[in-house]
Each structure stands twice: as C-alpha cells, then as structure tokens.
Amino acid sequence: MSICLAAECSATYSLSKYEHQQTNIEHLYAREHPDAQFGDIAVHNNPVIAAACVTIVFAVLVATLFGADFFFLLQFPRRVYPSWYNAAKRFLSVFITAGVLAGALFSTVVVATQEQYINGTAVTEAESxxxxxxxxxxxxxxxxxxxxxAWVVLIWIGWVATVASTIIMWKAIEHDKTHGTGPRSDVPLETTESQRAFGGVVDAEKKASA
Known part of the structure; x- marks a missing residue:
C-alpha cells in the first residue's frame, strides 16, 4: 500500500510538472504572438498524462481496499463479516491488481519509448x-x-506487493471460514510461568495449597 502511494505521488508530481510546462509554453507563445489563434501551437503530452492518471487511480484504490481491510482487522480482529462482503473484497482485490498491472505496463511503455513534442499550424520548427x-x-x-x-519502478514493486496482499487476503478469508476468527482450538496454548501468573492461575494454586 505504501509503495503504491509512493508511486502515486511520483506520478502526480510528474503530471503536474508536464501540465504546468504545457501551460507555460502556450502562454509564452501567446505573448510573443498577440494575434495567435487556437491551434497555432500544440504541446503533445497526452500519453504521459494518461499513464499518470491510471497509476494514480489504481494506487489510490489499493490504499482504499487494503488500508481499510487492515484497519478493520486491527480494530475488530474477531468480527465475522457476511459472505457478500468477502466476495466483494475478492472481486475488488483481483480487479485492482489487474488495474495496477495495466498501469505499470502502460507507464513503462510511455516512459521508455515516447516523448513530448510541439507542433501546430503556425509554430515553426525553430520556435519548437x-x-x-x-x-x-x-x-x-x-x-x-x-x-x-522512480514512478515506473515503484509501481512495479507496488504491483508485486499487491499480488502478495491479494493472496494473503484470500487465504485469510478461507481461514476464517474454516476456523473462525477466534484462537484455533487444535493449537495447545503454552502455560509458561509468566502467562499463568498473568491469568491469575498461580494465585489460585497458591490459595488451594495453603
């Protein structure tokens, strides 16, 4: 979750910088050409903007699903959830994992093979x-x-972590169905001296022996 959020922050920063750069180029051209019209200059950066948006959306979804599941597990460890809730978690985990993979592939292709460029009906090559x-x-x-x-590397690491988290989530659901949310009855509890003292067993034994 944290790795995906780091990728999301990197993608957001990149998106913001390229959008600001596009705005600055267009404003400078407008100042240099007061009679400029729409279409005279165009900054083409749609692929990197789209890749960043996909990364941001699915990274936030990762944080929403797995972050919420961690919170509920931490606050209500023995709560039993209805079957529809577990089915929804399973569906969303697979959907989000596939989305993160799509974002990672899309981002990799865009960053590795493409670049921003300037053209238009009036702008010259020298101006570009x-x-x-x-x-x-x-x-x-x-x-x-x-x-x-960094954005591409982090989203790939985040995808691997999301796959692992999805597997753990599915196994946890199956475990709760089989054994319940309480302690397993087939695992003997250790009764060390400190544990027995904490539970008041030692005091009871002393009173009985006296």
Whole structure:
C-alpha cells in the first residue's frame, strides 16, 4: 500500500510538472504572438498524462481496499463479516491488481519509448526547439527524468506487493471460514510461568495449597 502511494505521488508530481510546462509554453507563445489563434501551437503530452492518471487511480484504490481491510482487522480482529462482503473484497482485490498491472505496463511503455513534442499550424520548427531548450525541466524525453523512472519502478514493486496482499487476503478469508476468527482450538496454548501468573492461575494454586 505504501509503495503504491509512493508511486502515486511520483506520478502526480510528474503530471503536474508536464501540465504546468504545457501551460507555460502556450502562454509564452501567446505573448510573443498577440494575434495567435487556437491551434497555432500544440504541446503533445497526452500519453504521459494518461499513464499518470491510471497509476494514480489504481494506487489510490489499493490504499482504499487494503488500508481499510487492515484497519478493520486491527480494530475488530474477531468480527465475522457476511459472505457478500468477502466476495466483494475478492472481486475488488483481483480487479485492482489487474488495474495496477495495466498501469505499470502502460507507464513503462510511455516512459521508455515516447516523448513530448510541439507542433501546430503556425509554430515553426525553430520556435519548437527554442521552447524545448528554454523549458528543459521536465525533459521532453520522458525516460531522461528521474521522477518518471522512480514512478515506473515503484509501481512495479507496488504491483508485486499487491499480488502478495491479494493472496494473503484470500487465504485469510478461507481461514476464517474454516476456523473462525477466534484462537484455533487444535493449537495447545503454552502455560509458561509468566502467562499463568498473568491469568491469575498461580494465585489460585497458591490459595488451594495453603
């Protein structure tokens, strides 16, 4: 959950920076060309924006499902939940895991193979190069920015952790169905001196012997 949230934060930062960069380029062009019209210049960065959005959505869903399940397990460890609730958790865990995988694949392809570029009906190639050199952060080539690399690496690690969490969740549901939510009766409890003293057994034995 925490790893996916770290990936979500990296993707959010990247998305914000590329959107601000696009706005700054368009505003600078408008100041340099007061008679500019819509379509004269266009900054193409839709793939990285879309990949970031997919990462953000499913990373938040990971935190919502597994974070809530951890909270309920911590606060109500012996509560028995209805079958529809467990079925919903199973469905959502598989759906979210698949979504994180899709986001990881999409992000990897975009960051590794694509780049932002400028064109339009009026902007010249020289102006495009000048804007790219002036607004050099974040880089137009996505794989040249460490934030994008961190985002992709974290989402892959987060996906592996999500798969493991899904497996544990399913096993926990089956365990509760078979053994219940209380202590297992087939596992003998240790009765060490400290445990017996804590339970008041020692005091009772002393009174009986006296």
């Amino acid at each position: 190069r000048r804007y790219e050199e002036f607004f050099y952060r974040p880089p137009f080539v996505y794989k040249r920015w460490a934030v994008n690399i």
